[in-house]
Amino acid sequence: MFGLYIARSVPAQPAPFLCYLFRMTGVRLFRFLALFFAGLLLAGFLPAFADDPSSRPTIRVGILAPLSGPFASGGSSFLEAATLAVEQANEGGGILGRRVELVVADSQGRVETAKSEAMRLISREKVFAIVGAYLSEETIGAIEAATAARKILIVPVAATAEITDGVSRDYPRYRYVFRVGYSIPQWAAMMGEFLRQRGVKTYAFVGASIRWNRELAGALKKTLAGSGILPVYEAFYSPRNPAFEPVAVAAAAAAPDFLVLGDPGKNSVVFVKRIREGGSKVPILSVGGSLGDARVVASLPLSGPLYVQAAAWMGTSEAATRYVTAFEKRFGYSPVGYSDTLPHDAMTVLLSAIRAAGRLDTDSVISALEKGAFPGVAGTYRFDASHQATWGPGSPDLHGTVIQWEKDGARIVFPRR
Amino acid sequence: MPGSSFPGADAPGDTAVNPLAQVLVDGIFTGASYALMAAGLALILGVVKVVNLSHGAFFTLGAYVAYVLDSRGVGNPLAAVFMAAVIAFAFGVFLGKSFINPVRSHSFSVAVGSLGFAILFEQAAQMLWGPHPLSIDLGAPLAVVDGVTLRRWGVISFLVSLGLVGGLSHLLSRPLGLPLKLIAEDEEIAGSVGMDVEKIRYLTFGAASAVAAVAGALLAPAMAITPTMGRVPLILSLIVVIASGMEKVWNLFFLAVGLGLLSNVSAYLLAPSWSYVLLLAVICLLLVLRPSGLATVGPSRDY
Numbered sequence: 001m002f003g004l005y006i007a008r009s010v011p012a013q014p015a016p017f018l019c020y021l022f023r024m025t026g027v028r029l030f031r032f033l034a035l036f037f038a039g040l041l042l043a044g045f046l047p048a049f050a051d052d053p054s055s056r057p058t059i060r061v062g063i064l065a066p067l068s069g070p071f072a073s074g075g076s077s078f079l080e081a082a083t084l085a086v087e088q089a090n091e092g093g094g095i096l097g098r099r100v101e102l103v104v105a106d107s108q109g110r111v112e113t114a115k116s117e118a119m120r121l122i123s124r125e126k127v128f129a130i131v132g133a134y135l136s137e138e139t140i141g142a143i144e145a146a147t148a149a150r151k152i153l154i155v156p157v158a159a160t161a162e163i164t165d166g167v168s169r170d171y172p173r174y175r176y177v178f179r180v181g182y183s184i185p186q187w188a189a190m191m192g193e194f195l196r197q198r199g200v201k202t203y204a205f206v207g208a209s210i211r212w213n214r215e216l217a218g219a220l221k222k223t224l225a226g227s228g229i230l231p232v233y234e235a236f237y238s239p240r241n242p243a244f245e246p247v248a249v250a251a252a253a254a255a256p257d258f259l260v261l262g263d264p265g266k267n268s269v270v271f272v273k274r275i276r277e278g279g280s281k282v283p284i285l286s287v288g289g290s291l292g293d294a295r296v297v298a299s300l301p302l303s304g305p306l307y308v309q310a311a312a313w314m315g316t317s318e319a320a321t322r323y324v325t326a327f328e329k330r331f332g333y334s335p336v337g338y339s340d341t342l343p344h345d346a347m348t349v350l351l352s353a354i355r356a357a358g359r360l361d362t363d364s365v366i367s368a369l370e371k372g373a374f375p376g377v378a379g380t381y382r383f384d385a386s387h388q389a390t391w392g393p394g395s396p397d398l399h400g401t402v403i404q405w406e407k408d409g410a411r412i413v414f415p416r417r
Numbered sequence: 418m419p420g421s422s423f424p425g426a427d428a429p430g431d432t433a434v435n436p437l438a439q440v441l442v443d444g445i446f447t448g449a450s451y452a453l454m455a456a457g458l459a460l461i462l463g464v465v466k467v468v469n470l471s472h473g474a475f476f477t478l479g480a481y482v483a484y485v486l487d488s489r490g491v492g493n494p495l496a497a498v499f500m501a502a503v504i505a506f507a508f509g510v511f512l513g514k515s516f517i518n519p520v521r522s523h524s525f526s527v528a529v530g531s532l533g534f535a536i537l538f539e540q541a542a543q544m545l546w547g548p549h550p551l552s553i554d555l556g557a558p559l560a561v562v563d564g565v566t567l568r569r570w571g572v573i574s575f576l577v578s579l580g581l582v583g584g585l586s587h588l589l590s591r592p593l594g595l596p597l598k599l600i601a602e603d604e605e606i607a608g609s610v611g612m613d614v615e616k617i618r619y620l621t622f623g624a625a626s627a628v629a630a631v632a633g634a635l636l637a638p639a640m641a642i643t644p645t646m647g648r649v650p651l652i653l654s655l656i657v658v659i660a661s662g663m664e665k666v667w668n669l670f671f672l673a674v675g676l677g678l679l680s681n682v683s684a685y686l687l688a689p690s691w692s693y694v695l696l697l698a699v700i701c702l703l704l705v706l707r708p709s710g711l712a713t714v715g716p717s718r719d720y
Binding site: 067068069070072073075076077209235236237238239240241242243245246247249250253265266267269270273274276277278279290293295296298299300301 | 436439440443444446447539540543547548549550551552553554555558561566568569639640641643644645646648649652653680681682684685688689690692693696
């Protein structure tokens with residue numbers, strides 16, 4: 001009796017689990033099953049949840065571009081192309097298992113705004129790196145903000161020498177700056193090679209009265225002087241009162257073999273109208289930009305040859321063709337091969353470098369950028385000691401291209417195939 | 418050209434037979450286009466007595482109207498001019514009645530408000546048509562006379578400008594233009610004789626906006642159409658209007674043509690970057706000598 005009592009009130013040993021389960025009924029059984037399946041669901045989802053980039057903190061990258069004001073055209077292409085690069089990266093599983101998030105800032109084409117917006121991206125938005133700015137003057141301001149905060153700045157378009165000079169001059173301070181786009185001497189070298197191949201003896205240079213246009217004219221003169229190719233006319237119009245007609249008359253009167261247009265903006269479109277309206281058929285080579293836009297060129301007189309320099313064009317490589325197709329599908333118009341292609345590649349290079357570094361650490365990414373080779377739309381990017389991408393006619397990867405507009409579209413004429 | 422592989426590369430006759438004559442003719446046309454842009458602004462400054470910084474926005478509106486019509490197959494400039502004038506008049510009347518008239522006595526408010534409207538319009542244009550430059554087919558030049566090309570839109574803007582300024586001058590010399598003249602001279606007297614001064618002001622504002630839009634529609638094929646394209650014409654118009662004064666309409670035309678010639682000749686003989694500097698220098702000199710503008714008789718300095 002006593003023994004039986006002990007056995008009933010205090011079990012000597014815990015009941016086996018299955019016996020316990022079979023004895024459960026009603027509410028207890030329901031609670032158990034609910035807990036069991038919830039646990040099962042949680043266990044099943046956890047690994048997948050951990051692999052999903054959307055569940056982890058994003059990699060925030062700042063975009064600094066002029067989205068309003070006179071340079072909004074280039075800035076908007078810049079943003080679209082960078083967005084495309086990020087979308088492609090996220091569709092491919094993100095970077096280091098994390099999604100990439102763009103944080104956009106409008107520099108308005110103003111130096112002070114570019115600097116303050118770069119500071120906002122860094123201090124308030126906590127971006128890991130910045131891709132920008134667009135104009136050379138803006139970029140100088142952004143460099144000061146980025147280097148002070150030790151943030152990586154990838155420069156896609158701005159061409160002035162000052163951008164990478166700092167890296168050579170004061171590496172510890174400026175090592176955060178990398179330029180994906182071509183520098184002015186590289187740009188001049190690529191255009192100069194095209195002019196040499198055409199057998200040009202004289203040329204005229206017309207651009208806007210802005211610093212980098214004057215620098216480009218000087219670099220082109222220096223590049224071509226060795227080949228005996230001389231400028232017969234040089235003019236820089238004021239963007240406030242461009243006075244196109246007399247410049248067009250004087251440029252045509254100088255009878256150059258080629259006319260080089262240094263302004264990538266809308267004024268180059270107006271200038272082409274003026275010079276063709278005046279009857280001149282002089283071949284024109286544009287640095288790119290607005291004259292690379294098929295919608296604009298469709299309304300221009302093609303009474304004389306019109307060439308446009310670009311980083312890449314549909315057909316220059318499989319990557320370029322894929323990019324153009326994706327861009328057209330996403331945004332409904334063709335890229336111009338310059339103010340969109342270079343920002344796209346700037347973003348691609350940055351994300352590839354983060355992937356190569358294996359962690360989101362500024363020093364590791366800088367090291368990866370310095371040592372690595374990164375495929376983009378225009379070719380494979382490598383950086384020299386001044387953090388300048390190695391563009392140029394002698395480069396196996398980044399040599400740019402020149403197209404000629406014809407009635408039915410563009411034809412690639414350089415490099416010769 | 419040796420080694421060239423494209424048609425037209427070594428085409429003869431590439432240059433104007435007489436470059437200086439071409440520059441002078443182009444200078445007259447350029448000046449006429451300044452006058453075309455400035456005529457509306459002069460009307461606002463004279464009758465409504467405000468500095469309207471949204472004038473460039475109406476110029477842009479006219480250019481976009483021309484583009485929209487052209488892209489839909491309506492390439493007739495008259496249709497573009499008519500549509501642009503009607504739309505800009507409606508906008509101008511609305512802006513004049515709802516904003517300019519109530520704050521007219523506060524010059525800073527008018528300047529800031531009209532500038533705000535211009536920026537708002539730029540943003541709206543960017544949202545509607547995008548930030549990228551748009552372009553309309555220029556068409557062939559009208560004629561080549563003794564090696565001088567008569568640019569199509571130069572000739573048209575010259576004729577329209579001449580007609581507009583002539584028409585305005587004629588209007589102001591007739592009884593029909595009396596209310597405008599009276600309000601410009603003394604609006605209290607105009608009000609005391611029973612004129613609806615407020616209505617005349619906003620109608621004038623609408624008409625001037627329509628003139629700016631007509632200029633934009635006419636010059637659109639010769640330009641690249643962008644949301645910010647009205648900024649340069651606004652500044653040039655202000656320069657012309659302030660320097661010419663409002664008393665004599667023809668002064669505006671002749672000063673504009675003079676400035677166009679100066680701008681083009683200096684760009685050709687010196688350098689293009691000099692053209693704007695010289696233009697501003699001449700205006701500064703003019704204003705120092707005649708602060709009320711060219712129209713004043715004899716020196717009228719403030720000391």
